[in-house]
Amino acid sequence: MADGTDTASKIVSLRELAALVPDGASVALGGSFLHRGPFAFVRELIRQRRIGLEIVKQSPGYDLDVLCRAGAVAKAYTGIVAMEGNFGLAPWYRRAVERKEIELEENACYSLTSRLRAAAYGVPFQPVAGLHGSDIPALNGWKEIPDPYGSGRSVWVVPALSPDFAVLHAPEVSEHGDVRILGTPHWDRIMSRAAKRVLVVAERIAPMESFREHPEKTLVPHFMVEAVAVQPQGAWPGSCHPDYAIDYPAVEHYMSEAESTLQAHLERAPELRGSSRD
Amino acid sequence: MTEPLKTQPLKTEPWSPFSYIVTNLARFVEPGDVAFSGVNSSMAMLACLLAKRAYDFPFTYINVAGGVDPEPRYAPLSSSDPELARESASIFANEDFYDLCARGRMDLCFLGAAQIDAQGRTNVSVIGDWHEPKVRLPGGGGAAVMLPTARRSCTWRTEHSTRTLVDRLDFITGGGGMYGVVTPIAVLVKRDGRLRLDSWHPDVTVDEVVDRTGFELDTSGAAPTRPPTEAERAALASLDPDGTFERDAKIRG
Structure with missing residues (x-):
């Protein structure tokens, strides 16, 4: 079921959902910093000992950091990486880059968005505003081209980037996989259009009727979604608007340097309570 | 250069x-501005909320949580918290505000920086060589695109030193250049392509500001910074009622 056109139920367990992503896959992760990220999914990738992942996200934090801490990452395409919420830099990501354990493609958030836009728009590259005077384009071998219509301006162009997967966390889905985001979609929309396959973790299934009543609130229609896992508190220790806020004590615990912290943190996760993971 | 003014003892309480x-x-917010604060930017978020509460002119505050003139009940620790979209009549999401900036319609953009040079260019990428990093910093983020395209960009540094205000950046993340920079001891504003001293904290001297700046600093026309007004003090107190932001920021003057 590589596409989502079958309207039979797409609901699978979190374990099955994560198992769809093989070692070495490129994965765009939804949300931003500590907000509405597919964090239960990320932890499940770690439990399944995934390695060699390429992570694509304009503003990752905890998700990229915990994946680096577990040794699951080969490469990151990022705009800005930090824990936020006054926790500062993402320490395990930072170390992984400094020790060259992972490869980094440093972007502006907007250049990475433009790379995803090229993929979403079906073109090989995308012009992107700004970037003039920055060392970033040369770092990545990007090209600057003259306006072919003769304005005399030049523009940087960035190549298309189509991740193997976009994985989003949403408060609500329909049983067929329609995805409803409440509040800001962050970068989720362009990720869902650029990626080859879309997987979703949701807090709950909402009635089909509520989607028909407000179709404009649906960010991703079901036919684009391959599979969905229902996982309450799945964005922990981050927030999922409007259901819950950041669990700051849990993030503080995660930041502890102790060797045993990662395991303890993974064991405290909500997806291990109840049977939803399976 | 004339001898700097001797510090005037303030009648008011000390200015932290x-x-x-x-x-x-x-104070960089001007009437009619569309002003933006982003991720990882508590100080900028607080500044925009302070301006809304303390100043009687209209401006539009947009932020990375999608909020447009929101009315948050409190200032959240995360400057991208959904609280910053509370009571907002629209969600103006990431692609929207970046596109707005890209087409030249963002009046005031607050962006973080680790190093700033005399032209107001910034490094938020790395300390040391990019390929042999001593410290890997958060990265390109908004700077590389917003700094050259916003009408005015402003930043802050919680440390005013030759490590932060540098003659030569380790890496140029954002070209274009900051219009304004605020540190614990000074306000710098760009004129004729260079950052110059606009005003200094009344508790320090101009010489100290110059000594602690890594690039040559023109101080002509500068004056001590106007003390905070009652409205500004009250607004900040209401945004940080128990001093959490002030404690977490750990700023020394």
Whole structure:
């Protein structure tokens, strides 16, 4: 079921959902910093000992950091990486880059968005505003081209980037996989259009009727979604608007340097309570 | 150069470095602006909220949580918290505000920086060589695109030193250049392509500001910074009622 056109139920367990992503896959992760990220999914990738992942996200934090801490990452395409919420830099990501354990493609958030836009728009590259005077384009071998219509301006162009997967966390889905985001979609929309396959973790299934009543609130229609896992508190220790806020004590615990912290943190996760993971 | 003015003893209470930065960032907001604060930017978020509460002119505050003139019940620790979209009549999401900036319609953009040079260019990428990093910093983020395209960009540093205000950046993340920079001891504003001293904290001298700046600093026409007004003080107190932001910022003057 590589596409989502079958309207039979797409609901699978979190374990099955994560198992769809093989070692070495490129994965765009939804949300931003500590907000509405597919964090239960990320932890499940770690439990399944995934390695060699390429992570694509304009503003990752905890998700990229915990994946680096577990040794699951080969490469990151990022705009800005930090824990936020006054926790500062993402320490395990930072170390992984400094020790060259992972490869980094440093972007502006907007250049990475433009790379995803090229993929979403079906073109090989995308012009992107700004970037003039920055060392970033040369770092990545990007090209600057003259306006072919003769304005005399030049523009940087960035190549298309189509991740193997976009994985989003949403408060609500329909049983067929329609995805409803409440509040800001962050970068989720362009990720869902650029990626080859879309997987979703949701807090709950909402009635089909509520989607028909407000179709404009649906960010991703079901036919684009391959599979969905229902996982309450799945964005922990981050927030999922409007259901819950950041669990700051849990993030503080995660930041502890102790060797045993990662395991303890993974064991405290909500997806291990109840049977939803399976 | 004339001898700097001797510090005038203030009649009011001392002006903390934290309050100095937030208040002077807020003062960059002009009537009618579309002003933006982003991720990882508590000081900028507080400045925009302070300007809304303390100033009687209209401007539009947009932020990375999608909020457009929101009415948050409190200032959240995360400057991208959904609280910053509370009571907003629209969600103006990431692609929207970046596109707005890209087409030249963002009046005031607050962006973080680790190093700043005399032209106001910034490094938020790396300390040391990019390929042999001593410290890997957060990265390109908004700077590389917003700094050259916003009408005015402003930043803050919680440390005013030759490590932060540098003659030569380790890496140029954002070209274009900052219009304004606020540190715990000074406000710098760009004129004729270079950052110059606009005003200094009344508790320090001009010489100290010059000594602690890594690039040559023109101080002509500068004056001590106006003390905070009652409205500014009250607004900041209401945004940080128990001093959490001030404590977490750990700023020394």
